[in-house]
Every structure is written in structure tokens, then in C-alpha cells.
Amino acid sequence: MPAHAPRFHTSILIGLGALGCAGEPGQPFIAAYQDGKVAALSFTFDDGHRTHLATAALLDQHGLRATFYPVTSWTSDARDAGDRSKITWPEWKDLAARGHEIGNHSASHPDLRKCDDAALERECVASANLITAKVGIAPRSFAYPFCKSDDRSRRLVLANHLAARGYFPLYENDFPAAKANAQVDDAIAKGAWMTWLSHGINDVVFNEHLTHVAEKAKSAGLWVAPFGLVAAYRQERDQAKLTVIERTANSIRLTLTLSPEMPATRWNIPLTVTIPTRSPLSEATVNDPVPPATARIDGDRIQVTLVPDGRTVSVSWR
Numbered sequence: 001m002p003a004h005a006p007r008f009h010t011s012i013l014i015g016l017g018a019l020g021c022a023g024e025p026g027q028p029f030i031a032a033y034q035d036g037k038v039a040a041l042s043f044t045f046d047d048g049h050r051t052h053l054a055t056a057a058l059l060d061q062h063g064l065r066a067t068f069y070p071v072t073s074w075t076s077d078a079r080d081a082g083d084r085s086k087i088t089w090p091e092w093k094d095l096a097a098r099g100h101e102i103g104n105h106s107a108s109h110p111d112l113r114k115c116d117d118a119a120l121e122r123e124c125v126a127s128a129n130l131i132t133a134k135v136g137i138a139p140r141s142f143a144y145p146f147c148k149s150d151d152r153s154r155r156l157v158l159a160n161h162l163a164a165r166g167y168f169p170l171y172e173n174d175f176p177a178a179k180a181n182a183q184v185d186d187a188i189a190k191g192a193w194m195t196w197l198s199h200g201i202n203d204v205v206f207n208e209h210l211t212h213v214a215e216k217a218k219s220a221g222l223w224v225a226p227f228g229l230v231a232a233y234r235q236e237r238d239q240a241k242l243t244v245i246e247r248t249a250n251s252i253r254l255t256l257t258l259s260p261e262m263p264a265t266r267w268n269i270p271l272t273v274t275i276p277t278r279s280p281l282s283e284a285t286v287n288d289p290v291p292p293a294t295a296r297i298d299g300d301r302i303q304v305t306l307v308p309d310g311r312t313v314s315v316s317w318r
């Protein structure tokens with residue numbers, strides 16, 4: 001396991017300085033996480049073992065979504081062909097329809113650093129195309145086999161996926177829920193993005209952990225979301241430009257734009273703009289000609305979530 005592996009991604013809380021101005025409406029800022037959440041957690045499961053079907057069912061019961069990384073050459077259309085210990089294509093398609101991310105974990109699980117150009121193309125590009133064809137959704141993220149990569153493989157992977165996952169803390173087998181819960185609480189306290197890497201977890205301890213995680217999602221502003229979604233949000237967030245066209249005591253007009261290097265065909269995850277206001281608020285309305293921008297009252301703030309496509313959005317409140 002590489003010594004440089006980060007335990008947590010650190011997050012950047014943009015514009016926090018504006019929040020301390022009592023009585024003065026603060027400046028709007030792009031939220032660190034979607035919907036103004038304070039921290040993020042991603043569950044990732046590698047290699048497509050059939051035990052992941054029960055794992056996904058547990059996640060569904062708690063209303064949570066995760067990322068699963070199949071290896072395409074280990075995946076069959078039906079269980080009477082290929083590797084019977086692995087999840088099939090129709091099952092992956094079903095998991096995707098339930099909101100889970102089906103990422104890419106290569107075609108045959110090689111050490112990408114040892115692949116020639118043709119093999120690298122097969123492992124990183126043809127595999128992504130096959131997942132798109134079989135699942136109906138292009139894989140947003142890629143997990144490096146053995147968590148190993150080099151400049152050449154990273155370049156090709158990131159030209160064909162929005163994000164890639166390397167090594168993260170292992171969360172497997174009988175990992176105690178209390179220990180997992182404490183690590184998640186620590187991530188929330190730090191405003192961090194935490195990712196678990198797993199090949200399979202005991203259903204009983206996982207259910208206990210998910211009970212804690214679901215409670216934190218409701219009460220503590222924890223964003224539990226697939227790896228590719230959080231990664232794409234953060235990249236857009238760091239590149240987006242927020243322009244305030246007009247601001248009054250109870251309204252704002254703004255635009256959110258990405259640089260031309262981030263085309264809307266690829267980069268279209270809704271970002272959240274946090275608007276600090278005077279409390280208490282009873283109503284917030286977003287006037288947006290193109291759905292689905294939304295506005296949510298969050299204490300003395302409004303969380304406006306919209307695709308960063310340069311349109312002008314008006315928000316008013318009282």
C-alpha cells in the first residue's frame with residue numbers, strides 16, 4: 001500500500017469568512033458539497049463479487065447510494081456463462097437504475113503500468129465503452145487495479161472518465177461498526193470527503209454502520225454519494241465562476257459558469273450556491289427558465305442548486 005496514499009481528501013470551504021458578518025447579508029459562495037452539505041462519504045466496492053448484491057440491497061434500505069467497480073472480462077450476460085461468482089450485466093444495469101454508480105475497474109485487472117499502448121486502450125477505453133453499452137450509462141469513475149497507476153495510464157483514464165480512485169482505507173469483512181462510525185464522525189468534524197475501499201463487508205456490521213451513516217446524513221449534513229459524483233462536483237466547484245449580477249436585501253440574480261475546457265456535455269453535475277441571508281426565512285423562490293434549479297431554506301441560508309451552464313437565475317426570499 002503506497003505510503004503517499006491520502007487518508008481523506010481535504011475540502012476547501014470557499015467563502016467561510018463571509019459568514020461571520022452578523023446583521024449583514026454575506027456574500028454567496030459555491031458550496032463545498034452539493035446541497036450545502038458539510039462533508040462527504042463514498043462507499044466503493046471492487047471486483048463485482050456477488051456478495052455486493054446484498055450490500056447494495058442494504059444501501060437501498062437506508063436510502064444510500066454507492067459505487068461498484070466491475071472488471072468487464074469477468075462479467076457475463078448470464079450466470080450460465082463466464083465467472084459465476086460475479087455479478088452479471090443485467091444485474092449491473094439494475095443496480096445503476098437504482099441510483100448506484102457502476103464505475104470501471106478495467107477489462108482484465110492488470111497492473112496498468114506494465115501494459116503496452118494497445119493493452120492500455122483495451123483496459124481503460126474499450127472497457128468503458130462496454131460498460132456504457134451494457135449498463136446504459138457511461139462510467140463516471142475508474143478504479144485502478146491494485147490501486148496502481150503511472151502518468152501514462154492516468155492520462156488515458158482521465159481522458160475517458162471524470163475521475164479515478166486510487167488507494168483508500170480498507171473497509172472489509174468484520175470491520176467493527178464503532179470504528180467505522182468514529183472515522184465518519186471525524187470526517188464530518190473536518191468537513192472532509194471520506195472514501196471507503198471494500199471488496200466485501202459483513203452484512204451485520206455494515207447494517208450497523210449504515211444506520212449511523214444514514215442518521216448523520218439527516219442530522220449532520222453528511223453527503224453520502226457515489227465516488228464519481230462527489231469527485232465531479234469537486235472538480236466543477238473548483239473551476240466554476242460565480243457572478244452576482246444584482247443583489248438586493250431579499251433577492252439575487254446570478255450566473256454560474258464553467259471554463260471552456262469543461263464542456264457541458266461532460267461536466268453537468270448541479271452545483272450548489274449558498275446564499276447567507278438574515279434569519280429567519282420563511283420562503284425562498286427560484287425563478288429559473290430552465291429546470292431543474294432548486295432553492296432550499298437551510299436556517300439563515302438558501303441553498304440554490306443548478307447546473308453551471310451560464311444561465312441567469314433569480315432567487316428571492318422573505
Ligand SMILES: [Zn+2]
Nearest residue numbers: 046047145146
Ligand atoms: Zn480489484
